[in-house]
């Protein structure tokens with residue numbers, strides 16, 4: 001079983017999957033770390049000070065990696081790969097913005113991500129690529145990281161029904 005944990009930056013993917021790694025036997029792969037270690041990025045976007053992931057390179061790495069067959073793959077890009085289930089972490093845009101500013105991101109980046117979260121961008125991509133029956137939304141706004149990890153464990157174990165479209169932050173944009 002390979003499960004993607006995706007979501008807008010700031011939804012708590014890294015924090016929750018680290019809990020999962022510490023508290024369960026699940027194999028957790030942070031794609032950001034793979035990208036850095038294997039230099040799987042194609043160019044550096046100087047304006048945004050960010051690296052553009054080499055998606056084909058990451059897909060090939062996942063194909064070859066022994067531990068990646070039965071694993072939790074964490075990244076805001078994780079839903080672009082071959083996976084059995086996709087957990088999409090969500091967070092109310094205002095809370096998301098606060099989390100990102102606290103993490104030291106710029107105002108511009110925090111508000112860009114808040115807007116993207118309000119527009120369901122990643123959820124829509126996940127549903128388009130994997131279908132409604134494979135997508136599990138988890139609203140982290142009022143959940144502590146350990147509670148998010150418990151929800152993720154339930155997704156991996158098959159103890160949760162697929163859910164998409166239940167979280168609605170569109171009002172934030174009005």
Ligand SMILES: Nc1ncnc2c1ncn2[C@@H]1O[C@H](COP(=O)(O)OP(=O)(O)O)[C@@H](O)[C@H]1O
Pocket residue numbers: 007008009010011012013014015016099100102103140143144145148
């Ligand atoms: N469930 C949560 N509740 C409150 N704050 C959280 C939660 N999960 C993460 N955070 C905080 O929000 C920020 C973003 O979390 P992080 O795990 O880095 O998100 P992502 O990996 O999705 O970008 C961090 O500063 C983290 O401490």
